[in-house]
Amino acid sequence: MNSELWNLQKIHFGPVARPRLQIESLSIPTGVTAILGKSGAGKTSLLNLLVGFEKPQHGTLSQLHLEETQGLPLSWVPPDFGLWPHLTVQQHLQVVASENDTHVDELLQEFDLETVRDQKPETLSMGERARVAVARALASQSKIVVMDEPFAHVDPGRVDRYWQALRKHLVTKNASLIFSSHSPQVVMREAGQVLCLDQGKVIWQGDPQSLYSSPPSKSLALMMGPANWIENANSIAGISDPDAKPRCLRPEQVALEESETANFTIEESWFVGSHQETEVSLNGQQKTETFYHRPLTKPLPKGTKVAFRVVTSCILFISLLMLNGCRESSGDEPRLRVGKPDQFLLPAEGAMLPAARGMTFSPEEDLLILDNVGRVLRYDSAGKLVIKWWMPDYDIGRPEGVCVMQNGHIAIADTHYHRVVIFDNQCNVVRMFGESGHAEGQFIYSSAVTQDADGFLYVAEYGGNDRVQKFTAEGEFVLMFGAVGTEEGEFQRPSGLVWHDGVIYVADAINNRIQAFSPNGKFLRVVADANSTGLYYPYDIAIGPDGSLFVPEYGAGRISQISIEGEVIGRYGQEGRGEGQFWTPWGIAVSQSGKITVADTGNRRVVELQMK
Ligand SMILES: Nc1ncnc2c1ncn2[C@@H]1O[C@H](COP(=O)(O)OP(=O)(O)OP(=O)(O)O)[C@@H](O)[C@H]1O
Numbered sequence: 001m002n003s004e005l006w007n008l009q010k011i012h013f014g015p016v017a018r019p020r021l022q023i024e025s026l027s028i029p030t031g032v033t034a035i036l037g038k039s040g041a042g043k044t045s046l047l048n049l050l051v052g053f054e055k056p057q058h059g060t061l062s063q064l065h066l067e068e069t070q071g072l073p074l075s076w077v078p079p080d081f082g083l084w085p086h087l088t089v090q091q092h093l094q095v096v097a098s099e100n101d102t103h104v105d106e107l108l109q110e111f112d113l114e115t116v117r118d119q120k121p122e123t124l125s126m127g128e129r130a131r132v133a134v135a136r137a138l139a140s141q142s143k144i145v146v147m148d149e150p151f152a153h154v155d156p157g158r159v160d161r162y163w164q165a166l167r168k169h170l171v172t173k174n175a176s177l178i179f180s181s182h183s184p185q186v187v188m189r190e191a192g193q194v195l196c197l198d199q200g201k202v203i204w205q206g207d208p209q210s211l212y213s214s215p216p217s218k219s220l221a222l223m224m225g226p227a228n229w230i231e232n233a234n235s236i237a238g239i240s241d242p243d244a245k246p247r248c249l250r251p252e253q254v255a256l257e258e259s260e261t262a263n264f265t266i267e268e269s270w271f272v273g274s275h276q277e278t279e280v281s282l283n284g285q286q287k288t289e290t291f292y293h294r295p296l297t298k299p300l301p302k303g304t305k306v307a308f309r310v311v312t313s314c315i316l317f318i319s320l321l322m323l324n325g326c327r328e329s330s331g332d333e334p335r336l337r338v339g340k341p342d343q344f345l346l347p348a349e350g351a352m353l354p355a356a357r358g359m360t361f362s363p364e365e366d367l368l369i370l371d372n373v374g375r376v377l378r379y380d381s382a383g384k385l386v387i388k389w390w391m392p393d394y395d396i397g398r399p400e401g402v403c404v405m406q407n408g409h410i411a412i413a414d415t416h417y418h419r420v421v422i423f424d425n426q427c428n429v430v431r432m433f434g435e436s437g438h439a440e441g442q443f444i445y446s447s448a449v450t451q452d453a454d455g456f457l458y459v460a461e462y463g464g465n466d467r468v469q470k471f472t473a474e475g476e477f478v479l480m481f482g483a484v485g486t487e488e489g490e491f492q493r494p495s496g497l498v499w500h501d502g503v504i505y506v507a508d509a510i511n512n513r514i515q516a517f518s519p520n521g522k523f524l525r526v527v528a529d530a531n532s533t534g535l536y537y538p539y540d541i542a543i544g545p546d547g548s549l550f551v552p553e554y555g556a557g558r559i560s561q562i563s564i565e566g567e568v569i570g571r572y573g574q575e576g577r578g579e580g581q582f583w584t585p586w587g588i589a590v591s592q593s594g595k596i597t598v599a600d601t602g603n604r605r606v607v608e609l610q611m612k
Contacts, residue, residue, distance in 0.1 A: 003030050005030055010024060033192070034208070035047070035180040036223045037196060037223070053076075075096070075137035075140045089119055130152070144177075174393065187224070192397045204216070208224070254308050259306060265303060266303065266306055267281055269300060343606060345606070355372045356606050358599070360542070361589045368402055370400065399416075403451055413447055420433055444462070449497075450498050458499065466493060468494060492510035496539060496540035505564075527562065527566045528566040532566055533568050542588045545591075545594055545611075550588050552588045557583060582607070594611035
């Protein structure tokens with residue numbers, strides 16, 4: 001299947017004076033794409049063009065590979081759901097499904113429509129109509145599903161379950177989804193890429209994590225939820241520094257603390273669930289500003305003097321942060337002892353310059369890299385590309401985790417296909433195990449894989465199933481541990497794991513920590529976290545020659561060497577595009593001879609460092 005679904009060139013749509021859409025050039029790939037934008041930004045207009053419901057005045061819109069599918073090539077859930085008044089719920093599904101399709105009953109059950117199966121649309125609630133429209137789209141088994149805010153009318157308690165069902169059907173049918181949404185959580189969890197619209201123009205395109213952690217502007221930051229946008233000159237601080245960069249700090253990165261010597265005074269504070277909003281004034285001035293931060297452990301009354309602390313390695317107060325920013329290591333932290341960095345690019349794929357994600361070294365120090373187009377690349381110890389091959393499937397998404405097994409086979413966490421794929425030395429698939437689901441042996445977004453000395457494989461996963469499962473080398477389920485959450489032993493996006501000396505270390509990314517477990521799944525300890533070491537989005541983990549842990553910090557743009565006792569041994573890099581800097585580093589590999597290789601994903605390069 002072609003990896004591009006639509007191609008739009010020089011589109012003008014709507015009145016000349018106030019166009020609904022103006023798109024110079026846009027390519028929409030296969031997989032799951034979310035469209036974000038303020039109300040009136042043009043989301044519905046774009047979806048209407050993609051499904052052919054409306055036509056642009058100027059420009060070309062090519063729909064690719066629709067002719068390759070059987071049955072309905074595309075299904076659409078429009079904003080008004082487009083239900084047929086004369087048909088019952090069940091008939092809506094039956095008329096689009098193929099004959100004798102058993103999916104209809106399954107879909108009615110999954111979307112809680114069994115009790116209303118004989119009702120017609122006029123007697124359904126808005127939430128029920130939405131579910132019928134989504135279930136009908138899935139019943140058609142089309143390869144492309146287009147949805148305009150699909151579950152906007154559905155109660156939040158059940159939305160996640162419906163998304164799970166939707167995701168399962170997409171994976172089973174190898175189908176693509178493009179949907180509009182106002183929910184950052186849904187976009188983060190479901191989408192492989194995001195399109196941001198503003199006044200009919202595409203203002204950003206990329207992966208949701210980058211938009212969340214490093215948005216280039218305040219308006220883009222706000223599309224992914226509450227954000228503290230720190231300008232270089234901030235009125236509340238009364239400080240101006242023309243050279244400082246603006247930056248985004250999410251609520252979980254900021255803590256508010258009582259401080260007699262601070263300049264901020266609480267005017268009002270609201271607990272809103274996962275975070276807190278606090279309106280403060282500076283030095284008794286009239287002007288106030290609202291900050292989003294971690295929930296307070298005890299309420300603080302109006303008039304309390306407070307400071308904001310950035311929850312990373314450096315304890316800087318927000319007024320200082322407004323000057324300089326805070327993700328780089330503070331000056332007194334030990335620096336990783338490495339030589340000058342080297343870097344290389346992955347071979348281009350057509351017009352695309354792919355970026356590396358997961359990586360690992362084999363015992364003979366060959367470097368294996370997974371990239372974001374779906375390839376596996378093997379470089380020998382001299383840095384020569386020996387071979388590259390494709391994953392068995394890569395349209396929906398690309399894999400994230402890789403390890404070399406004791407027998408030389410390569411195990412890959414095939415994230416978006418919810419499975420593990422094992423290749424032999426000749427790059428042939430020898431085994432695949434797992435499928436989408438929550439049961440033992442099933443996965444939702446398998447993200448990382450490692451093997452212990454006894455040959456058992458451990459696979460981490462996220463997407464609501466955040467846990468680790470243990471398998472035999474043949475893929476037989478043994479046990480599992482962890483669940484989604486913030487308590488000890490729980491995870492939020494475990495995105496890297498490694499076995500060393502009888503302990504499994506897990507990079508628990510969103511919880512900003514590394515946790516240790518025994519091979520039977522017993523929680524042992526938090527090795528390091530944001531408070532102890534300033535860890536910020538640890539995205540992968542590798543073992544160094546001395547048994548210490550190496551971690552790329554996706555959110556901080558640096559790598560950290562941490563002892564198994566949790567001490568920072570050394571840090572290297574900061575967020576940026578230049579030498580010695582990283583942008584959303586995703587993966588890391590460390591060889592026994594002391595070579596450190598980093599997937600500097602946001603900069604589309606692989607960085608090599610040699611330990612001194
Ligand atoms: N049929 C129409 N004729 C003329 N203008 C329209 C039409 N439909 C929408 N518009 C205008 O086009 C712009 C984009 O509207 P659109 O419905 O695509 O936005 P949206 O991003 O989907 O908004 P929302 O999140 O509120 O649904 C708006 O300014 C809207 O007023």
